[in-house]
Amino acid sequence: MRIFRRSLAAGALLLGLAAGQAVAQQMPPLPQSIREHGVLRAGVRCDQPPYGFRGPDGGFAGVETEMARQMAAWAFGSADKIELQCVTAANRIPQLNARRVDLLIATLGVTPERARVIDFSNAYRWGGSDLLVRRDSPIRSLDDVRSRTVIMLSGTTQAAWFDANMPGLNSLRLNTASDALQALLQGRGEAYAHDAATLIVIAARDPNLRMVGEPFAVSDAAVGLRKNEPEWMAWINAALDRMKREGLYTAWLEKWVPAEIRPPYTAAFMDPRPAAR
Amino acid sequence: MEFDVDYLVQQLPALRAGFLLTIQISAIAVVLSIAIGLVGASMRVLRVPVLAQLFAAYVEFIRNTPLLVQLFFVFFGLPALGLTLSLFWSGVLALTLWAGAFQTENVRGGLAAISPGLREAARALGLSRGQYLRLVGLPLAVRTGLPAMLNTCVSLVKNSAYVSAIGLRDLAGVAFDRIASDFRAFEMLAVLLVGYLALVLSLSFAVRVIEHHLQKPFRA
Numbered sequence: 001m002r003i004f005r006r007s008l009a010a011g012a013l014l015l016g017l018a019a020g021q022a023v024a025q026q027m028p029p030l031p032q033s034i035r036e037h038g039v040l041r042a043g044v045r046c047d048q049p050p051y052g053f054r055g056p057d058g059g060f061a062g063v064e065t066e067m068a069r070q071m072a073a074w075a076f077g078s079a080d081k082i083e084l085q086c087v088t089a090a091n092r093i094p095q096l097n098a099r100r101v102d103l104l105i106a107t108l109g110v111t112p113e114r115a116r117v118i119d120f121s122n123a124y125r126w127g128g129s130d131l132l133v134r135r136d137s138p139i140r141s142l143d144d145v146r147s148r149t150v151i152m153l154s155g156t157t158q159a160a161w162f163d164a165n166m167p168g169l170n171s172l173r174l175n176t177a178s179d180a181l182q183a184l185l186q187g188r189g190e191a192y193a194h195d196a197a198t199l200i201v202i203a204a205r206d207p208n209l210r211m212v213g214e215p216f217a218v219s220d221a222a223v224g225l226r227k228n229e230p231e232w233m234a235w236i237n238a239a240l241d242r243m244k245r246e247g248l249y250t251a252w253l254e255k256w257v258p259a260e261i262r263p264p265y266t267a268a269f270m271d272p273r274p275a276a277r
Numbered sequence: 278m279e280f281d282v283d284y285l286v287q288q289l290p291a292l293r294a295g296f297l298l299t300i301q302i303s304a305i306a307v308v309l310s311i312a313i314g315l316v317g318a319s320m321r322v323l324r325v326p327v328l329a330q331l332f333a334a335y336v337e338f339i340r341n342t343p344l345l346v347q348l349f350f351v352f353f354g355l356p357a358l359g360l361t362l363s364l365f366w367s368g369v370l371a372l373t374l375w376a377g378a379f380q381t382e383n384v385r386g387g388l389a390a391i392s393p394g395l396r397e398a399a400r401a402l403g404l405s406r407g408q409y410l411r412l413v414g415l416p417l418a419v420r421t422g423l424p425a426m427l428n429t430c431v432s433l434v435k436n437s438a439y440v441s442a443i444g445l446r447d448l449a450g451v452a453f454d455r456i457a458s459d460f461r462a463f464e465m466l467a468v469l470l471v472g473y474l475a476l477v478l479s480l481s482f483a484v485r486v487i488e489h490h491l492q493k494p495f496r497a
Contacts, residue, residue, distance in 0.1 A: 089457065090453065090456075090457035091457075093460060094456075094460075094462065113458065113459060113460070114460075116460070117460045154453065154454045154457040154458075155454075155457025155458055159454070159457070159458055160458055163458070172364070172444045173444050173446075173450075173454050174443070174444050175442065179353075182353055183353075183444075186353070186356045186357075186361060187356075187361065188361075188364070
């Protein structure tokens with residue numbers, strides 16, 4: 001009887017150890033070049049709530065910033081082993097290729113032009129575009145802007161979409177979301193085209209603005225990596241899988257997105273990508 | 278690193294439009310800033326009561342603040358004070374104000390370099406201060422200050438690239454926008470270098486011709 005109980009205990013111990021090993025081996029090995037830095041160097045947005053922006057205390061905030069911090073925790077054991085850098089739509093890919101950062105979690109949409117110069121991880125969410133206009137604006141649909149001035153950011157999927165679909169459009173291209181919003185409020189353009197995710201937050205804060213509500217230019221968002229880094233790519237994909245499996249997105253959305261506007265963001269992370277123009 | 282000539286050729290129409298815009302903006306700003314320089318220096322030398330101090334304060338303010346900040350102030354700040362200028366005129370205004378301050382100092386330096394003997398001779402001949410400036414002071418000051426004024430004009434042409442930050446599609450603006458979408462930085466930056474070099478060299482050549490012409494009375 002004692003032998004049976006002992007072997008049972010031994011068996012349970014072995015099982016426990018094996019399970020422990022399996023948990024530790026959830027992530028593929030961290031590439032040496034990344035490990036050398038000692039910190040996770042990530043490029044994030046600083047002007048796009050709720051994904052990457054400056055929080056009330058002036059520090060880095062947002063769902064994508066949380067993703068970066070979680071990756072730092074899994075890679076180096078602590079969420080503080082991270083070097084976050086603000087990037088803009090225009091300079092994020094050059095920053096990555098110049099090795100100033102090792103990955104981009106910066107509202108980066110997957111496009112073939114970008115795929116020529118960088119590699120994309122598996123998509124972690126999708127995002128669509130929309131137009132922000134003043135409450136009393138006559139613009140009611142996407143086609144209404146054809147004869148008007150549209151403000152957008154340089155290097156974004158919106159800029160590419162309008163170049164391809166409305167080439168004659170009078171577009172005012174600025175560098176940051178804050179500049180673009182300021183220009184809209186000052187009447188330098190009749191509409192501001194950007195990721196719906198950011199516009200929802202802006203419209204929620206300002207009763208004088210509203211969204212047109214006709215989604216276009218829907219694309220997947222993925223982590224950006226330099227080309228030819230397969231080990232790093234495998235690690236990032238495993239990290240994204242783990243975030244989804246462990247339901248971490250829900251917690252981060254609850255932290256950074258007010259409940260009344262949360263449903264579209266949850267859909268972006270959890271539901272499949274819809275079709276649009 | 279490959280150089281995609283086809284891509285460059287495709288972008289030429291937009292780049293040419295940008296180049297023309299750069300020339301337009303720079304030309305207007307150069308002319309207006311020189312006018313401001315002549316007027317400002319004259320006001321200070323003549324010690325016109327309010328204007329002299331105003332110009333002195335203006336020069337100090339412009340010289341001690343970054344051009345980019347001045348540009349954003351004109352573009353985003355003025356509308357808050359009730360004055361909304363178009364993109365084009367915001368850019369021209371900011372560049373003109375910036376260069377005008379330096380030109381004021383350039384001409385003032387030229388005026389200061391005139392020997393006191395000439396000033397006394399002018400007074401002895403009964404020339405008023407305004408006549409002195411018109412007939413003796415400014416012609417001499419401009420000849421002396423021409424190298425410095427050219428310097429400022431060259432800086433103005435190069436700094437005109439800043440207007441891309443407020444969305445103007447000048448040469449730099451078009452190039453940066455294309456780089457942001459297509460990532461062909463090498464091709465676009467090569468065009469930028471050639472474009473601005475051509476502009477600055479033309480400007481230097483034009484000024485050399487003017488200098489040659491102005492030196493005629495003094496040549497043997």
